[in-house]
Amino acid sequence: MKKSALSDPFEEARLREGLGYMNDQDDPVVMVLRHKDVRKCAHQWQKFQSGAKPGRIVVPSEVNIRETRQIPFELDPPQHGQYRAVVEKWFKRPLEAVYQEALKVQIDALIDEVIGMEKVEVVSGFSLPLQSRALTLLLNIPYEEAETWIAWGTHVFRSEGEALDGDKAAILYDYIDQQIDQAIANPGDDLYSVLLRSEVEGKKLTREEVKGVMILTFAGGRDTVINAVTNSIAYFADHPAALERLRQEPEIMGKAVEELIRYFAPLTHMGRVATEDIQVCDHAVKADSRISLCWASANRDASVFEKPNEVVLDRKLNPHLSFGFGHHKCLGATHTRQIMKILLRSLTEKVKSINIIDTEENIEEWGKFNRKVGYHSIYVSFNNNS
């Protein structure tokens, strides 16, 4: 198997029962594995809620490390829609030409920095700076601020050897508090200031609500984007012909982005809490217990995707669930798609080939399922196009 491959550990359980079982900090999770069931449960928000105790729908649960509700992610309708409406337009800004041009400048500059270097550790030396610098555009704040976030490492709630790190979370919370204070003192055109000016049902967002949106913006799109970028680099290193194809057929770039995101599924699953006793795939789920919607498994469902374990760059129909499904689908998807599109474009323009030197895989353990989601580290060299 190629180094960049991500296998599908859920296949057998998906075909047999459609479910997987795992224990998470003594709060078990029934994982929903089939594409159609994942979509169905995602739709049934009255039965499977997101607005449970803050942190409980995340797997591993974050109830012990945070109390702030992430918004709009941990709300159910109708509040969900009201809060989402406040931020929706802002998170569509990546569709604007000026935004894309600025992102292209950033990504080109980063590739210029690493190209020709003997070896680059992609996670910390490429994907993390790329994600952090791009985030300055999403927040509309000065580029230099990215340096602070790069120093935090790839995950804001986890650290090496610790799946949930409360001290680390405190760094993010304190930082956001300070930034909110600054935006109150000096309002501008940044996301903090926009949120502080916003209203829901005629009432200004509270400080806690502003914090909830900001924490989600920082945490939700961090390791996920880093995994998508890192896995893409590994993929093109293993498949130079794919990079060459994109060079020759730039018109398939959009499809290639969707396909890479389907195949990598950078977020394995997301939880919900059952509001009543209910059956899922003939299994009794008790009220107030957790299920998870396993995007990674649904994306390999052979009843929906032909050759599910292959990257088909120009895949025609691609109803992947990597950005979730239903009213909760990822708010950062527009930004992520632009990052990926521009990354692919810049790679075709500047990089001839990529060599993998050394890798340490990041394997998640979900009950009996071991899933590779990306890398702890991957050393490569980028070879230029001249």
Ligand code: EMZ
């Ligand atoms: C939460 C989550 C959101 C969570 C869409 O995913 O991402 C995780 O990485 C965070 O730890 O708090 O934001």
